[in-house]
Amino acid sequence: MARSPVQLINAQSFMMDENSGSPAAAPQAAAPTALPTADLLQLRRAKVDQWRARGNDPFGTAFPATQLAANVIAGYEEDQSVRVAGRLVAIREMGKSVFAHILDQSGRIQLYAQKNVLGDEGFAQWKLLDLGDWVGAEGNLFTTKTGEKSVRVSALTLLSKTLRPIPSEWYGLSDPEARYRQRYLDLIANPEVRDTLSKRSQIVREVRRFMEDHGFMEVETPMMQSVAGGAAARPFTTHHNALGLDLYLRIAPELYLKRLLVGGFTKVFEVNRNFRNEGISRKHNPEFTMLEAYWAYADFDQMASLVESLITTVAERVFDTLAVGGRDADPATNTPARESIDLTPPWPRERYRDAVCRTAGADWFALTPEGRRARCAELGIELSPAMEDFEVTNQVFEKLVEARQVKPLFITHLPKELVPLAKQNAEDPSVVDVFELIINGQEISPGYTELNDPIVQRERLVAQAGEETQLIDEDFLTALEYGMPPAGGIGIGIDRLVMLLTGAESIRDVILFPLMRPAVRETSAAGQ
RNA sequence: GCCUCGAUAGCUCAAUGGUAGAGCAGUUGACUCUUAAUCAAUUGGUUGUAGGUUCGAGUCCUACUCGGGGCACCA
Incomplete structure (x- = not known):
């Protein structure tokens, strides 16, 4: 403040x-004033004044009853009267007539202005327009000689004057830094970005719809927590002034959702942000969106089926296909083609142990720990000396199984060391009743038979807290002591799901405003 | 945090160590069916920042800033 x-x-x-x-x-003083854009900005400001001088507000108000461009075109009727509004993205002057395109959320539509229709004054206004201006137009529909459905403008309203030039529609905006920092420009210039991010919205909507259709209730649990539990990750810290209380941004909603099972809700889910204080990469953003769901009386096996059904349903509803993430090569942007991934169910389920043996040798678990390290060297897997034996095995899993798996695969029965909050298998206590869904080399969703034994849970949390400087959520353990029904739980990283379904290469392409270092501002004048 | 690549006009990109350029956008003019409109003319730059080498640096060297990719941390 x-x-x-x-x-x-x-x-x-x-x-x-x-x-x-x-x-x-x-x-004036030393200040290295003149910005490169100064001239352009100056000219646009002058046009603002000219609009005012003509009695028009260059930053207008309501323009009611507008229709979306796509709807106007879809419902085209010759000579029909329409009102459209949007951002001016192309102007082609032809002497006493002008063609222009405006862009709205649904797409583009062409406007046609003629001097003999608008009159001298009305037509002269078009000289004061710039690419990027928001305009409203009313007029009648007609089709041009080249067959484009267009609006013959009878009246034009300036809705908002643009003071800065917008990026070229043809060349787009390709500088990744500008694209992520100034996403609004990215959205103006790059239609595929608009498409991907609106697909994200549809995906989230369909995820909610699926969960509700299956009897799950959406809930919202705290994002500010005094103990950040439910996952192994470093949290962000924050502070509540009035309470004088340090708080963490949540790393997972899990422990609160389980409290709701204790309280008697049987099917709950939450779709919202988690925050993890980790490095940023193509697959990681510090804040990311997670679906977590808990289902009383179910187990990991049922949860796997739920996830399979959820993802295939969402893919079909949003994309109308189960072959997702594919892309044609685009020589213009030097983007290579990408094969789509076939999501057709049923998806195979394989035990962790079997998957490791399949890729690292059937004798893997018969080897000594030293033998396993030697095998890793043969397989070209790098290890750090500090790794424990189960971590060595997990390297094999990550590099040879997970990274190479393209089509959906459920890996089940992971070793218990990897998943401290899950329930041990009844027959083999060295593994836990969990699955990990892998698609396209990434973990998309883990699922569990949840641990509901408060005594074992306490032991595990104590052991976990020993390593990290993590506190133990005593209230959660108390809740478990009141009895949590056996339950299955899942988490689905929504960002990664969207990447998968849209074929995005980077998580930043599916997050509207990914975290960036603050830009260094030119402090031209000012009190320094 | 480490490795590596990058940053040139508003946008997209050029420029063997030797005068910083093009297309688009902008500005002025012509044109009443254009759509990357066309035609003519034209403005626009402390080459990310700060040092260094050199007669001379966009180009070579060092540091820094921001970004991309990879690794690590982390599901």
């Missing part, structure tokens, strides 16, 4: 510099 007034002053003097024009600014 203490910072903002200073920033405001900076912002103001910054703007005044742009306003004051070069002659006045030149003799």
